[in-house]
Amino acid sequence: MYYFLPSWHTNNKYEWNSSALPWYRNNKGIEFDDTISQLRMFNRTQEKSKTLILEYSPNLRGFLHRQDIYEIDYYSIFDDIQNISDTQMRPFDFMELNWPSGTDFSYTPFLVLARYKGEVIARIEFDSIGALLRIDLLENGKITRRLIFDDRGFLSSVIYFDKQECESYQKFLDLTGRWRICINYISTKPQVEVNSEFKEEFKHSCYKNIEDLIFEKFQSFLDNKTYQDDVLVIAAEEKRNDLLLEARYDIKIILSFFSDRYPIKDTNSLRQILAKADSCVTDTDYTNTEVKEIIAKKGCANKNIEQITPFDSRLRLGKSQRIRELKIFWLIEGLTQPEMRIVLRQLLLLMKADKRIELTVAAYSEYEMSTETFAQIANETIAKNGLAEYFTFNSENLTKSDSELNEIDKKSKKNICWQTIYVEDDIIKEVSDVRLIIDLSMQPNLFLQIAGISAGVPQINIVKTSYVEDHKNGLIIDQLDGLSEAVDYYLEGLAHWNNALMYAATKISEYSSSNLIKKWKQITGRNGKNSTQTNQGTTNRHSKLG
Template identity: 45%
Template sequence: MFYFIPTWNQNHTDWELEFLEWYYTTKKMEFDDTVNQLMMFNQAKEKNKTIILEYAPMLRDFLQRQDLYDIDYYSIFDDLQDTKVENVRPIDPFEFDWPKNVKFIYMPFNILAEVNRKLYAQIISGNLGQLQRINFFEEDKTTKTYIFDDRGFLSSVVRFNGDGQFEEQIFFNLAGEWRFKRLSSEEVIINPLFRDEFKREKYAAMRELIEEKYNEFAQENITKDDVIVIASEKRHNQRILNAKKSGRVILSIFSQRLNIEQDFPDETELAKVDVIVVDTQQNEKLVQEKLNAMNVSIPVLQIPPFDSRLRLGKSQRIKELKIFVLVDKTPLAELEIIIDEISKAMYKDTKINLMLGAYAANQEATGKLDKLKEKILNRLNLTEEEIEAIEKAENQIESEIDKELIKKARFFRRITFYRIESESEWIKELNFVRLIIDMGKDMDLYLQIAGISAGIPQINSTPSPYVENYKNGMIVPDVLEIKEAINYYLVGLKHWNQALVYAAGKIVQYSSDNLISLWNESLELATAEGEKLDE
């Protein structure tokens, strides 16, 4: 059995998974190495279980977004709160015991409850419409927050003092009885009614309570022949690797989660690790250097975390040649040069379309999108209002001058200014992209993973572990040479097909079955070396 222990928390704490309101976005992609590994193990029908250590009342929402809804998992907090339930039931917030004179006001992003024309509560829903949270107010200050589990029950209540500062968080079971509470001092108090289910009456921090339950689970379920795959993160490593070892351990390092230079495990923690998996060649080199410096011998595997939600070759199904340009990390002046070259190609070939993309949460990047739109309109000597008017009157236009305006309007409509709101929506867009351009000095990791997962060639300014020159993309250090790279992949299908075949080979190389074989071979090697040292 393979046990996966992810770390999906984006919070400042090390024990809870933060879920923003559905209308907020984050610069960070949710996809990571563990998501990839779980997808591959499920595809291979290899027996596995995921151990969720974080408090995650909206866990099913997250798993659904990552196509992992059917995974087998054990949740520490389901155990701690006694909330093991599989059935999902909807909660109607209007059935609660509201004041008689309450008035509900439907806003674009939530529902407000007013009493005597004063804000009384704020009802917040999740991505799928399920009740996520209710904030209560007095004199415009938050007094308490009800946090709901996406399976349909009240999970915890957060209380605040008169100054709006955190006071305590109370965790409930399915019967509405409080099991334990976290105080402002971070101390955790156990309800005396359930004292016999815990080893202590109180804990210095939530971390200690989680570690206690994890150790119990590991001792009761994980054998020496099982494999534990740990998503490496500083706090996560300390929590798991400092516990009594159960089974064989694979440490999985993902670039956007662990700073190898600063937070690499020490010798004591590494003593419990059998194999290390990294996502890039650069990380493989860094890890090997760290191990050599400590005189520690552990097999290191470099396995790219492909996103199997993307499929190869879908852009062949449409006649348009869609170019995606990520603007976030590329200077505005260079973007103008890139757009100018693509525009020339668009005038020659009407099948070429351009998508300029930026993370919605990155205000600087979305500001670039606005500036680029303005510059393109200025070059066309038109406004958006004028373009709309031209489109409406297109059937009545006969003069040559007006026909030229139609061409300009149609050209502008072939350019999309795309704000990346969510990972799932972006995946849909990338499925039909023919070429990716990211000329930032620090390329976007997820975009590169997505590119190779979908077999889309990429043009970058600096070398990368995921893009090999003239194989699945081109490295163009000087933006003035971008024209040659664009033509290389858009003029004819030969080079584009070569990139697709190369990407397909890479994905096959790290397919579900091969991934499992690589891990098992490395574990056997580590076991054999360990036995030699024991002799």
């Protein structure tokens, strides 16, 4: 069995709390990470796996559904605490609650307000698909209680507030409405109280903090539910260091490094967790090199470090060869403003010479540079190079493609299109009709590279990676000034572009789910062995428990 310990957090006050925020307060951002892709691959190849959820996640099923992993098996510590075994999503109708007779409900674009005798007595909040999240109960305009609902259709917990509207304590309920544990937010220690009715299900009647109770349940799961031939894949992040170092493991531990979730610096804490792990999986060449160097210094050079992309490719070749426009997708992240000006100047001159070329400039929603800042860079570059009569970049047209603008005004200037990337699907949709991808960062975006391979789109980078090979499925340029020549290489005729397409097709099979799972089996010593429980594993567990 493969167990996965993910890093799925929301922007809540407490790290252990992963309950969703109302739809209008959620910052739209990338939810996708390595664990999601790994679970998809294991599920697709029917490898037995299970996810361990340490956080309080009353909206977990909605998250899993959004990420197309709803059917995965999971163990939730808070489900254990609250004695809940149900896994199916169900709607909850707030009108069925015991409201005072004569309560009126006002539906606003954001929430529902409940009024009794003209006074607002409740604010009713929903998620992005209209499911009930929580109800804030008010007295004299101040919140007194917050009812938090589970996406399986029941009241999950209640937060009580003091007269200053500060959280006092929170009770976690079972399906009958009885509280199981209570967290006190204003007292010192102990912070967590266990209901005496259920004391047999816990080792202590009270806990110093909720983290201690979470650790107890996590350790109990490892001791009683796992076998010696199982594998635990932990999404590496600094907040998990203590958990990783304190827990007792009799199974293989793999650390999975993804993006910038764990800053790869040669620190004592990183060296400690690397020593604790049996193997490491990295996502990029950069991370792989850094981790290997740190391990070599630690004197553990024989530790297994494998670079396995967290994104599997699926055959969905693009359609750019079937459309007249030559669309370029440029991810600007990782460049300084002077470098952006150098790149943009070359692209604008190419666009002036060939009217078929269209440019989309893209950045992730979390990117530090604002759209307005890049608009200033673009307009200054346009003006400085005497191209004002040909191009424009302004906020009114940021979301309109060039073809859409030309339908509005055939004589209008060619617009540079801006694309903010919120979720992975934004990239997949964008590259479906793109002729060329440009990413000149010193650490090219991994998902964009895999999406480009899947769509058969050649890519121009400035550093070598395992995913783009020079003159095969892309070009590696030495200097930014060489971009024009590289773009011409793929846009002048289809010969070079077709060669890149055919080579990408061979890459697709290399990064398929089945091949990536083979790599996982190699680093865990499971070649040719299905990862279900075996008789040998059962024997090992029994011998360990004595």
